Amino acid sequence: MSARSGRLPDGVLLLDKPGGCTSFDVVRRVQRLARPGRVGHTGTLDPMATGLLVLVLGEATKLAPWLSGSDKRYLARLRLGRATDTLDAEGRVVEELPVPPLDDARVEGALAGFRGEIEQRPPMFSALHHQGRRLHELAREGQDVERAPRRVRIHELRLVGREPDLLVLDVRCSAGTYVRSLGDDLARALGTCGHLVALVRTEACGFRLEQAMTPDAWEALPDPERAGRILPPEAALHGFRRIQVPPTLADRLACGQRLGRADLDPVAGPSPEQAEIVWFHGVERGLVALAELQPAGQDQAMKLLRVLAVQQKNIDSMG
Secondary structure, eight states: OOTTTTOOOSEEEEEEEOTTSOHHHHHHHHHHHHTTSOEEESSOOOTTOEEEEEEEEGGGGGGHHHHTTSOEEEEEEEEESEEETTSBTTSOEEEEOOOOOOOHHHHHHHHHTTSEEEEEOOOSSSSOEETTEEHHHHHHTTOOOOOOOEEEEEEEEEEEEEETTEEEEEEEEOTTOOHHHHHHHHHHHTTSOEEEEEEEEEEETTEEGGGOBOHHHHHTSOHHHHHHTSBOGGGGGTTSEEEEEOHHHHHHHHTTOOOOHHHHHHHHOSOOSSOEEEEEEETTTEEEEEEEEOOTTSSSSEEEEEEOOOOOOSOGGGO
16 A cells, blocks of 8 residues: 555554654654654653654544553663652753762662552643643743642563663563662652653553664665555454354444443353453454453443454464
């Protein structure tokens, strides 16, 4: 398919975002080649941050709300002894404190307190809204408004490098985690202050940074190769169970019809013990729909979340 003619395929594009630009800057670059197709992303990266940005194109944009909730992994460099108003290297210094002598045992003790489910207060320099305005807009006006803490989960938090005033951390966390805030809180737990000087997203939506290429490199590809870098939408759904359905059921799903238990049981098995998100694959259609199967005893057997009109593209090879 020709990118110049605005016919990039529906699917998932993995790009390595450079520093100094926003996630939406990258989206706009892809949109210029995908016109008139839709382009979105599955999780914002701060301008300073680099690394894996998972973009969705065309029909795959319908999957973004579910992909955005996936776990993320980062490599963070935390400079100790100096705090900034943005909690990263782009802000102005607002506090300086001495860095106490640290050894691996003391750092590990502090890290242990942040593993698992924790409460985190979002930073003022963020895209969250307060009374109709984004927090970062208020922050630039010198305002500091109350932000309710939110619960996030830190699945893994490891020290992978250390200097007297620098910690290098490997972080795997739930969606919605602010690694800048985590760095600030960790520095405080070590008896000083700090800010991030680098942040690289290494994993998202089940993909790894090694699978991505820079926007410049992608744009420089010939049209067929550029389109060939776009993965089918199904590639991002490996976290959900796939249910293969015969053509008759695929046609009904494609028309927005829910399936009853008599239809579902032969292809999906018994009703789940709790609600389960699955995706339906038609033999000739490929990806048909995303749905939530309901436990036994519910009036409906399923809730239809999204219907997608996606052409088959190397689907059967995905297993």
